[in-house]
Amino acid sequence: MTSRIAIVGSGPSGFFAAEALLKSNLRLQVHMFDRLPTPFGLVRSGVAPDHASIKGVSRVFDRIAEDSAFEFCGNIEIGKDISLNELRRTYSAVVLAHGAAADSKLGIPGECLPQVFSAGQFVGWYNGHPDFSDLRPDFNTENAVIFGHGNVAIDIARMLLGDPQKFRKTDIAEHALDSLRGSKIKTVHLVGRRGPLQASFTTAELRELLLKMEDMRVEIDAAALHLSSSEADELSKPANAVAKRNIDLMREVADNSHQAAASKLLLISFFESPLEIRGSTKVEAVSLARNVIVNTPQGKRAIPTDERREISAGLVLTSIGFRGRALPGAPFDRLTGRIPNQNGRVQLGDGSTAPLYAVGWIKRGANGVIGTNRADAAETVACMLSDYTERKWLEPDLVNRGKHALPPKSTSFHDWQLINQAEISAGLAVERPRVKFTTIADMLDVLPQRQAR
Ligand SMILES: Cc1cc2nc3c(=O)[nH]c(=O)nc-3n(C[C@H](O)[C@H](O)[C@H](O)COP(=O)(O)OP(=O)(O)OC[C@H]3O[C@@H](n4cnc5c(N)ncnc54)[C@H](O)[C@@H]3O)c2cc1C
Known part of the structure; x- marks a missing residue:
């Protein structure tokens, strides 16, 4: 039976967690949610524009996204469009990778x-x-x-x-x-x-x-x-x-x-x-x-x-410095701005809810470079796999019974590739590497299914 994992956030830590999970021998589907239609978190919106070689790490993430067991669900904010509790009822395990976007x-x-x-x-x-x-x-x-x-x-x-x-x-x-x-x-x-x-x-x-x-x-x-x-x-x-x-x-x-x-x-x-x-x-x-x-x-x-x-x-x-934000339904330490966890393990489920894990800046605080998140994600995924062996994930048939449809506004990785192409084409016209869309409406406008509406 295939287990379904939800990852909340598509920054480096989310992608490295997906990579480690997909490399395990388990039969898995990984759904990665992001509140923006575009993936990659701070690699797109934090790393300085004149550090193009660092942004090149997105090619590693592209390869992870090519896995047929991987699905990107952009434009979906967990806690607003879908509640964390709903995810915990419909996935075998949930990984929080939503970063630390609040400023001290x-x-x-x-x-x-x-x-x-x-x-x-x-x-x-x-x-x-x-x-x-x-x-x-x-x-x-x-x-x-x-x-x-x-x-x-x-x-x-x-x-x-x-x-x-x-x-x-x-x-x-x-x-x-x-x-x-x-x-x-x-x-x-x-x-x-x-x-x-x-x-x-x-x-x-x-x-x-x-x-x-x-x-x-x-x-x-x-x-x-x-x-x-x-x-x-x-x-x-x-x-x-x-x-x-x-x-x-x-x-x-x-x-x-x-x-x-x-x-x-x-x-x-x-x-x-x-x-x-x-x-x-x-x-x-x-x-x-x-x-x-x-x-x-x-x-x-x-x-x-x-x-x-x-x-x-x-x-x-x-x-x-930066701090994490509380996500409704997840524990949160206001003093440190992090999710309290033990090596990435946040809360085990109660039989009807999936266990909860954390990776990246929301797990350890806003420190470390992009690569730091790989070892960090490996630590969390090791806990996840050990919990799987101990049958602590939500049983797949329970998961499948509760499976919900994604809100129609959700965007796929292919949609992101269309947005990416449109930005690069706009850049070509003015001899720049890309011209970024800076509103969600403009990003969605280039997607054929939206134009047809
Ligand atoms: C300004 C800046 C510059 C940096 N420059 C470098 C650099 O040059 N080199 C380097 O190695 N490191 C750099 N870093 C550090 C690096 O960016 C971080 O280590 C890394 O991005 C942390 O990854 P993360 O996945 O934990 O968080 P993030 O990258 O922040 O990703 C979190 C993702 O979660 C999404 N999200 C948030 N809330 C929700 C929600 N409720 N539902 C769904 N999705 C949600 C966000 O949209 C985002 O995509 C920089 C950091 C900053 C702040």
Whole structure:
């Protein structure tokens, strides 16, 4: 008898889970749901447009989707179009792979002012995610501030300071390309609340930002790069090898003034926390407190001192991490923004409902690169297969009896291929790799069955 597995989310973790399941010796059908008509999660809507080679991982997912036991059910939001409880009554097992799309908040006054955007909103906007096509960031300002010292903050800095002409050769959304062409941004402040030892950049991304940008000068808070003897000891530990490479790189760049005539400036500062974002009708300035790092039982903490400074800025981006969203019917830990699980096992069924599993960012939190999700999915699938052996999946005849029809608005992988082709063709006409559709209506419009209605 064939077992049916539902996977909620078509990002890397969902696809790697599908791959591991389809490679098992079980007779399976895998149905992958996504709230968008397009698959691939953050590979399409998160990874920076100028990182085309990373987006190339979608070819691996294409091959997984070719398996005849695999079916993509796009444009279906679980929790809205179909409830999780319904899935748990009609599938043998359910895998939650819906990512961590909510942005962490600063929780300071002024965070809701116009022209203050979270990384999730801004990245979604330049990548053409339909949720953010109306964002309208205003680049008619010389100064922008980015809060956060991670790779997403680096991506955003590259987009703000890069040459828009070069973005033409990427799959950046057309609306973003148009806006960035008229950008007056000259200075970007990259502000972190802790020190260079704690920054979570990877060296390749940092190198790209510091050494490969044209017409851009870099200034780094040199005092922060002078480490105390205890910090230097910490830096020499093997666990801090990435931080050491980053600090060596930043020291090299801080001593280097070869781009003195550049028209754009990147300022990297450490040990500063935002206290308030000020402005009347839109953001005008941010007020910062100088921090000290103290050891607490929970680890190193940045504590604000009385030292203050203000930066004037017409655009503020917050890039301080992502959290999962609760899915009705699934347990959720509000503190961590994750689904509580043991190696991917969330809840066993009660005989009339399927067991529930988690993979990817919703399982372990918003960390790790695309490849991290493969090992993560393998761990969850190992639990699933062991539960199958112990007959903990919902029995297939129960599953088949309750089998429901998909809502008619559901899109297939073939539909996605038509959308993909239409985007590539639109790109050919303007010598770009693709022109993305940025609304669900426009995506559905290219599908023949919708046009016939
Ligand atoms: C801005 C950014 C840039 C990044 N750049 C890189 C990079 O350059 N290289 C790299 O290796 N990694 C990068 N990463 C990390 C990488 O994207 C993640 O490791 C990976 O996407 C996590 O996979 P996931 O499947 O858990 O989540 P996601 O990729 O977020 O996929 C979740 C999917 O679930 C869907 N979904 C959500 N809710 C529902 C619902 N209720 N019903 C149905 N579907 C739903 C979403 O539409 C989405 O398609 C980046 C991350 C971000 C945020």
